[in-house]
């Protein structure tokens with residue numbers, strides 16, 4: 001039984017340059033005859049991906065390969081330009097941790113809203129507030145607006161919520177790269193629960209050892225395309241060889 005199916009998924013995105021777009025500049029450049037069509041990048045190129053329920057899939061690849069973008073498509077934050085994305089079950093995305101929070105409202109209200117956004121009821125979430133605050137070690141901050149927390153505290157809050165609510169699919173993007181060492185160890189222990197349970201996990205990481213230790217299968221993305229997908233040791237081995245080979249020429 002599949003939890004995630006991506007078929008022939010492609011995504012074009014405007015380049016960052018286009019974000020400096022303003023109407024006045026556009027009209028001027030049009031009048032001066034210098035107008036050109038907005039530039040776009042093919043960020044994902046005809047990606048096929050089928051993930052079984054309960055599978056732990058690692059996603060690796062160089063900077064800008066499209067790993068985070070792929071996760072955002074799975075979570076529904078982005079829509080593909082073409083192709084289809086189908087998901088079965090409740091998803092808890094742990095990506096861009098601050099993105100899901102409203103900085104103006106309290107930590108407590110954010111916990112409830114975040115959970116509701118993930119598809120849980122308000123009542124369920126109110127019951128989860130205490131253990132979430134405890135895990136994040138933010139009991140004293142329940143009524144403080146999120147904007148008053150440090151970035152490490154916000155990361156702890158995001159991690160505590162996404163891993164408390166028992167999602168069917170957990171999406172992890174370099175989550176263990178944040179926080180201090182003591183909290184990182186605590187997070188690793190908690191993640192173990194998901195590995196033991198039936199949750200489907202997508203894990204993006206540059207830590208190849210972590211991928212090798214924890215994933216059943218690995219997808220290697222290269223410039224938006226599937227370079228290779230298969231058994232963890234094999235794919236990570238190819239990737240390490242490529243890194244060794246290319247760095248010996250630079």
Ligand SMILES: Nc1ncnc2c1ncn2[C@@H]1O[C@H](COP(=O)(O)OP(=O)(O)OP(=O)(O)O)[C@@H](O)[C@H]1O
Nearest residue numbers: 013014015016043062063064065066067068069070
């Ligand atoms: N908001 C955005 N608008 C337009 N293009 C973007 C945006 N975010 C990322 N991109 C582009 O999409 C491509 C893939 O980026 P993505 O963040 O998915 O890569 P990644 O594999 O996660 O990289 P990294 O390992 O550096 O985190 C890159 O070319 C990047 O410049």
